[in-house]
Amino acid sequence: MCGIVGYIGKDASSQILLDALRRLEYRGYDSAGIAVISEKRKLQVRKIKGRLSNLELLVQQKPVTGSCGIGHTRWATHGEPSDLNSHPHTDVSQSIAVVHNGIIENHEELRAWLEKHHVDFVSQTDSEVIAHLIDFHYNGDLLLAVRETIKRLDGSYAIAVVCEEQPDLLVVARKDSPLVIGRCDDATLIASDVPPLLSHTKKVQYLNDLEIAVLTKDDVKIYNLDGDEIKRDIETIEWNMEAAEKCGYEHFMLKEICEQPKALGDTLRHKLDKQGNLVFPQDIETMIKGAKHLLITGCGTAYHAAMVASYVIEQVASVPVEVVIASELRYKTHIRKEDEICILISQSGETADTIATLRMLKSLGIPTLAITNVVGCTLSREADKVMYTQAGPEIAVASTKAFTTQLLSLFTIAALLAKAEQSALLDALKNLPGQAQLLLDRLEDIQRFAANQFNKTKVFFMGRLVDYAISLESALKLKEISYTHSEAFAAGELKHGPIALVDTSTLVVALCTQPALYTKMDSNIKEVKARGATALVITFEEVHTFDHTADMIFRIPKTHPLFSPILSVIVSQLYAYYCSVQKGNDPDKPRNLAKSVTVE
Numbered sequence: 001m002c003g004i005v006g007y008i009g010k011d012a013s014s015q016i017l018l019d020a021l022r023r024l025e026y027r028g029y030d031s032a033g034i035a036v037i038s039e040k041r042k043l044q045v046r047k048i049k050g051r052l053s054n055l056e057l058l059v060q061q062k063p064v065t066g067s068c069g070i071g072h073t074r075w076a077t078h079g080e081p082s083d084l085n086s087h088p089h090t091d092v093s094q095s096i097a098v099v100h101n102g103i104i105e106n107h108e109e110l111r112a113w114l115e116k117h118h119v120d121f122v123s124q125t126d127s128e129v130i131a132h133l134i135d136f137h138y139n140g141d142l143l144l145a146v147r148e149t150i151k152r153l154d155g156s157y158a159i160a161v162v163c164e165e166q167p168d169l170l171v172v173a174r175k176d177s178p179l180v181i182g183r184c185d186d187a188t189l190i191a192s193d194v195p196p197l198l199s200h201t202k203k204v205q206y207l208n209d210l211e212i213a214v215l216t217k218d219d220v221k222i223y224n225l226d227g228d229e230i231k232r233d234i235e236t237i238e239w240n241m242e243a244a245e246k247c248g249y250e251h252f253m254l255k256e257i258c259e260q261p262k263a264l265g266d267t268l269r270h271k272l273d274k275q276g277n278l279v280f281p282q283d284i285e286t287m288i289k290g291a292k293h294l295l296i297t298g299c300g301t302a303y304h305a306a307m308v309a310s311y312v313i314e315q316v317a318s319v320p321v322e323v324v325i326a327s328e329l330r331y332k333t334h335i336r337k338e339d340e341i342c343i344l345i346s347q348s349g350e351t352a353d354t355i356a357t358l359r360m361l362k363s364l365g366i367p368t369l370a371i372t373n374v375v376g377c378t379l380s381r382e383a384d385k386v387m388y389t390q391a392g393p394e395i396a397v398a399s400t401k402a403f404t405t406q407l408l409s410l411f412t413i414a415a416l417l418a419k420a421e422q423s424a425l426l427d428a429l430k431n432l433p434g435q436a437q438l439l440l441d442r443l444e445d446i447q448r449f450a451a452n453q454f455n456k457t458k459v460f461f462m463g464r465l466v467d468y469a470i471s472l473e474s475a476l477k478l479k480e481i482s483y484t485h486s487e488a489f490a491a492g493e494l495k496h497g498p499i500a501l502v503d504t505s506t507l508v509v510a511l512c513t514q515p516a517l518y519t520k521m522d523s524n525i526k527e528v529k530a531r532g533a534t535a536l537v538i539t540f541e542e543v544h545t546f547d548h549t550a551d552m553i554f555r556i557p558k559t560h561p562l563f564s565p566i567l568s569v570i571v572s573q574l575y576a577y578y579c580s581v582q583k584g585n586d587p588d589k590p591r592n593l594a595k596s597v598t599v600e
């Protein structure tokens, strides 16, 4: 979940590294640091606790020079956020520096071994062992030293290494943590993700697990652990810089919420032919239509997309769907069903638990289909088949447009499998991007509501069926960025416990988009109101069932009730966003969270 960057070229590297780190700050922001080799072959390290702005100030006060360097922004796992625990880490003589994203699981054993070899450690991190091991194996050949080092590491890593003695080289390696190489005419860059590369190049190469690359300013050579050179194609990224910038919005999260009509439109377009018919690549269509059982998995928000999909697919296609959180599925005994396929959902395609689950399922021989937003991510490379969402880069930690485009992709699968009404479902899907825009045109209504309600100490979301799944997602969004205690309940379960928590300080948001269950929901709203709660209802236009029960009603455009999640969640996203801003939080970088969870 940390971010790493590197640059080797003809220009001064420090500002390039700082700019690149700025675009990776969503991956961690406990501390930051850079290491640059000067023209006089001196390693200069600047690192400091706190946000990147602290590092920028430090570099202003104590500048570094040189055109080869590495950088890091940290999400702390081993050792508290502090100057000493910040990366880059160096060997004892401070001539080799390393940045690391991941977890070295055998670090205690390696630390004890290195201590026996008279190495004094300065930090509490697992990463520091890497710098000392490289030094131990270094004999004038940095590639060889890195190769010998990674043979001794258990766990996950993306690392970038520089060495005073070899100032024209940057060596990188990875296993189970992302790393992308950017190719320019007169420079080579690396980063944990694509956005930092976009202002320099759209030409990239991906490193696979257990590969090492040696970078110079105009060349890249990739090797496996046996030292054999591997040829790797250069790919072109389709995103532009604008997509990775705030473009006048106060926060990435608001920009990404507002981009949903376009993201939904782009995702749907990829599934339609010129006549507007649903078209899937033949191999994916065969895989999906041949399945008698669907298993869907993911973590966090992606898991909520899986939950929504299970209700929708079972109702329209009568195919049994099992939904399990990836961090559970990877450890539980999974009984393989007849003609079962698994759909794995992940915005980043790098979530450690989702990838471990994918490998477990493949070992059981279950065909896998990934739904992801990032071209070339680990999930896309390892799954049997892949469907991309077209959301563009999602920078804010809390997922918004990635979620709704995941839903849309899953809804197209439901429409593909639909036993009846396929054209009505497709028409409803085609209307969603425009309806999302109509909703966003009224964002001030939600801003006003948040301005009145943001200091509520308890917020409960409730709903039934897909509204329950969206209640879970809404509560997650609110707790992630506003730090408000929020929970979600299946509305029918309220009386089995949660209602004991309801009092006059509680806001209850009732999602009511399932016409057959309006009266049941109305009774639940009455129950919480009778205990003093304030009730906000989210329902469709022209529904009047709740007029005399709710304190406030927010109406979303009318769509097929199974597709309401794409619209109702936009209300919750905006509510969470405005509550966060009202409380003075940074919604893009919520405390303790990182966007890409590449550790378990």
Ligand code: G6P
Pocket: 299, 300, 301, 302, 345, 346, 347, 348, 349, 350, 351, 354, 397, 398, 399, 593, 594, 595, 596, 597
């Ligand atoms: C983190 C993020 C969430 C995201 C989850 C899964 O917890 O903060 O927004 O839903 O990871 O990420 P993925 O990239 O696999 O969708």
